[in-house]
Amino acid sequence: MSHFIDRRLNGRNKSAVNRQRFIRRYKSQLKRSVAEAVNKRSITDIESGERVGIPARDISEPLLHHSSGGTRDQVYPGNREFETGDRIRRPPAGGGQGGGQGKASKDGRGEDDFVFELSREEFMDLLFEDLALPNLVRNQLMGSTEFKSVRAGYATDGAPSNIDVVRSLKGAIARRTALGAPSRARIRELEEELAALLAGGAGERDARVVALREEIDALKTRIAALPFIDSFDLRYQSFTKQPEPTSKAVMLCIMDVSGSMDQVRKNLAKRFFILLYLFLQRNYDQIDLVFIRHHTIAQEVDEQDFFYSRETGGTVVSSALNLAHEVLRERYDPSVWNIYAAQASDGDNWDSDSNICRDILVDKLMPLMRYFAYVEITPRQHQSLWYAYQEVMELHPHFAMQEIDGMEDIFPVFRELFRREPA
Amino acid sequence: MSSRIISESLEWTFPLLERFDHEIGRIARDVYGLDTYANQIEVITSEQMIDAYSSVGLPINYQHWSFGKQFVATEQTYRRGQMGLAYEIVINSDPCIAYLMEENTLPMQALVIAHASYGHNSFFKGNYLFRTWTSADAIIDYLVFARRFIAECEERHGEEAVELLLDSCHALMNQGVDRYKRPSPLSMAEEQRRQEERAAYLQSQVNDLWRTLPPGPEIGDEQREERWPEEPQENLLYFIEKNAPLLEPWQREIVRIVRRIAQYFYPQRQTQVMNEGWATFWHYTLMNHLYDEGLVGDGFMMEFLQSHTGVIYQPEFDKPYFNGINPYALGFAMMRDIRRICEQPTEEDREWFPDIAGGDWLQVLDFAMRNFKDESFIAQYLSPRLMREFHLFAVRDDDREEQLEVTAIHEEQGYRALRQALAEQYNLGSREPNVQVYHVDRRGDRSLTLRHFRHNRRPLGDSADEVLRHVHRLWGFKVRLESVDEQGRVQLVGECP
Numbered sequence: 065m066s067h068f069i070d071r072r073l074n075g076r077n078k079s080a081v082n083r084q085r086f087i088r089r090y091k092s093q094l095k096r097s098v099a100e101a102v103n104k105r106s107i108t109d110i111e112s113g114e115r116v117g118i119p120a121r122d123i124s125e126p127l128l129h130h131s132s133g134g135t136r137d138q139v140y141p142g143n144r145e146f147e148t149g150d151r152i153r154r155p156p157a158g159g160g161q162g163g164g165q166g167k168a169s170k171d172g173r174g175e176d177d178f179v180f181e182l183s184r185e186e187f188m189d190l191l192f193e194d195l196a197l198p199n200l201v202r203n204q205l206m207g208s209t210e211f212k213s214v215r216a217g218y219a220t221d222g223a224p225s226n227i228d229v230v231r232s233l234k235g236a237i238a239r240r241t242a243l244g245a246p247s248r249a250r251i252r253e254l255e256e257e258l259a260a261l262l263a264g265g266a267g268e269r270d271a272r273v274v275a276l277r278e279e280i281d282a283l284k285t286r287i288a289a290l291p292f293i294d295s296f297d298l299r300y301q302s303f304t305k306q307p308e309p310t311s312k313a314v315m316l317c318i319m320d321v322s323g324s325m326d327q328v329r330k331n332l333a334k335r336f337f338i339l340l341y342l343f344l345q346r347n348y349d350q351i352d353l354v355f356i357r358h359h360t361i362a363q364e365v366d367e368q369d370f371f372y373s374r375e376t377g378g379t380v381v382s383s384a385l386n387l388a389h390e391v392l393r394e395r396y397d398p399s400v401w402n403i404y405a406a407q408a409s410d411g412d413n414w415d416s417d418s419n420i421c422r423d424i425l426v427d428k429l430m431p432l433m434r435y436f437a438y439v440e441i442t443p444r445q446h447q448s449l450w451y452a453y454q455e456v457m458e459l460h461p462h463f464a465m466q467e468i469d470g471m472e473d474i475f476p477v478f479r480e481l482f483r484r485e486p487a
Numbered sequence: 488m489s490s491r492i493i494s495e496s497l498e499w500t501f502p503l504l505e506r507f508d509h510e511i512g513r514i515a516r517d518v519y520g521l522d523t524y525a526n527q528i529e530v531i532t533s534e535q536m537i538d539a540y541s542s543v544g545l546p547i548n549y550q551h552w553s554f555g556k557q558f559v560a561t562e563q564t565y566r567r568g569q570m571g572l573a574y575e576i577v578i579n580s581d582p583c584i585a586y587l588m589e590e591n592t593l594p595m596q597a598l599v600i601a602h603a604s605y606g607h608n609s610f611f612k613g614n615y616l617f618r619t620w621t622s623a624d625a626i627i628d629y630l631v632f633a634r635r636f637i638a639e640c641e642e643r644h645g646e647e648a649v650e651l652l653l654d655s656c657h658a659l660m661n662q663g664v665d666r667y668k669r670p671s672p673l674s675m676a677e678e679q680r681r682q683e684e685r686a687a688y689l690q691s692q693v694n695d696l697w698r699t700l701p702p703g704p705e706i707g708d709e710q711r712e713e714r715w716p717e718e719p720q721e722n723l724l725y726f727i728e729k730n731a732p733l734l735e736p737w738q739r740e741i742v743r744i745v746r747r748i749a750q751y752f753y754p755q756r757q758t759q760v761m762n763e764g765w766a767t768f769w770h771y772t773l774m775n776h777l778y779d780e781g782l783v784g785d786g787f788m789m790e791f792l793q794s795h796t797g798v799i800y801q802p803e804f805d806k807p808y809f810n811g812i813n814p815y816a817l818g819f820a821m822m823r824d825i826r827r828i829c830e831q832p833t834e835e836d837r838e839w840f841p842d843i844a845g846g847d848w849l850q851v852l853d854f855a856m857r858n859f860k861d862e863s864f865i866a867q868y869l870s871p872r873l874m875r876e877f878h879l880f881a882v883r884d885d886d887r888e889e890q891l892e893v894t895a896i897h898e899e900q901g902y903r904a905l906r907q908a909l910a911e912q913y914n915l916g917s918r919e920p921n922v923q924v925y926h927v928d929r930r931g932d933r934s935l936t937l938r939h940f941r942h943n944r945r946p947l948g949d950s951a952d953e954v955l956r957h958v959h960r961l962w963g964f965k966v967r968l969e970s971v972d973e974q975g976r977v978q979l980v981g982e983c984p
Binding site: 150 | 501504505508509512525526527528529530531532535537538541542550551552553554555556558559560562563566582586589604646650654657658659660661662801802803804805806809812877878879880881882883884885886889890891892893894895896897898900901905908909911912918919920922939941942943944945946947948949950951953954957
């Protein structure tokens, strides 16, 4: 009378919607936690999930209940020394026997945070929630450039590697059944007749019997001769190509590594680059990184060198911009790649170079870019580069610049740069 | 004889589960006469168990953030290993649905089948509270209806509006049950058929209510307005559903859904000790019977006893693990004690329980299971012997006194007081504040007055203000909360807005 059901294969995330609703409801508190977490975190693990807390009183669900006070009688187990009429000192509130009914442990934590783990996805969503990729017009491609193969049912011809065995054999069975059907029907008729004859006393040598047997054999041979599989049965998985908007992006990281950029500033810059990288990751399937560092000359380097090797000397920013342009021209066709660049510098530059930078940006680089972000890490007065870049900004709306003073500025600045533009 | 043993393995398989279920069912039915609903036993993973937890144990429920919060919290403590999951969840429905966790060993699964599918199941079917207050055959259908209806409302009126409404209803859930009147049985078809009709009717009635405005101050006789409702109403959600002036029909329907679900859980909250005690007693009895028949071996029994003793462990009041009286421990001990009183009564038992001492234990237990709830069960059956075994003592905490007073212990003069105190502890009526609808100012500002009738001078907790805001959201006009002490003095506790 009992009925067993194996539910293990049912979907597990039955509560996913409720979880999402919970997170949405406490978004503002969670965002605060997430922003704090980003500032505290070491760079390498920025992509994992995060434990976040919400003050417990913010999420409590109010109910009518008694509070302490008044008279209450409670029964406890485990008496050893008490006698009727004994007086006991009142234990401190909240602990020991105060609450009864398990309330003590629940209410005792009242001020604690309700701490739980956000998945990486949820974490990143919250982190980037209000941000939108600037000029998020993905390159729309027509004609030749980029295609994606998608399934498109089955076809009767194609490459042998695309043969769909199940489909083909199904077709073969159908064909054999269909072609064999008339013969089989005839065999049945003949056999019935034969049986009738034999039952009627006809001998094996009877001419009619022999004729029937021969015809039956002939028909059987005919059925057996139907090919098991025929080229007619073959079905191929069919793919068609759909043009699709590119989802590739390249991010140029340009950093000044001259003597004036110390490790602290490089770390600041690094955070900024990392945020940009994570941000792009949410929007593109594939992201290439190009690291260009420069002092008086520019070099393309790997990530390790980019952030940690020490250089000294003066600063010529235009060298890096030139190199960036070269890299783009050689490797990243702007019709296929979405190009982003982030530049970090302390603002030092040879005076006469700033105007050159401006010209390179305005004429060569900006037309290729989706977005160019410049952060200046300096507590001091702005120098000529800043003013030169301001001119660029006036000409190109997808150029942005901000100033960073310290660690705590990075995230706000990042948000500022990538703020969702009002529609 | 060893050939009779069903399995020595700890690994379970479906055929083995069916075999065990068959044997346990046979013994429960034929030997002990347990009357149960049909069983539906579902095997789930631990993740699904957490899912089930967070929708308050129901197999299907409407969507609300608070279940998400519950889910997150459960998952968190479970992952950190602070808490094991319950072995089972069982749902009061017909057929009775029980969940088995895939991670459990075979003896554990057998234990759960005995505990849930025969213990709890027969309790659901037999106990008067469940028979009167819940409709086991219709609950699943009703939940399906509720979930669909609320999802539709979300589509039509926006998730936020529905969520806020549910928040408010949840705050009053404990005050949303009929304590004395039997609620009408659930039925999904019925609900759906009547829903629109009811919506239209209610709306018209509510309008009517407010049309009884005074005909103007022309006559000038200041007859005091009669109090309305005439009698205080205990079921706040019901009152709001029927009378809140501004609610839309769909909002009334949602209030009703929350109320009906609260009602469904009401018996469970009143029969914790009995229900768990009954189920524990039966898994213990059934497992031992399996052993006596030679169907399970010693290893199996060791495994079983290990879990069993864990379940019925009662830490003493000053131990770190102490968290109130363990309902499994108390319930199990009482059920066993009743059997003992029937089978081997002592002089004391004959004096205390003359009508059951020496009786047929199956009949006595069956009677107890059917006709009591925790409060009355303890008041009726807690024996002096058990009080001694548990070393029970009662403490009075009076905030006017410097010290706590031990009012009774497990001794001759204390038994009755102790038993009374423990029974009272399980009285939902005194555990929860008694808040009722007292008055609606129909001629004036339409304000709603709630009264908290204080018991033993116990005040309301801090969240009362918050709850008042929720009541105000539902009622739409001013809401007042007054408190009445035992001398009948009335005092304003809070107002919103």
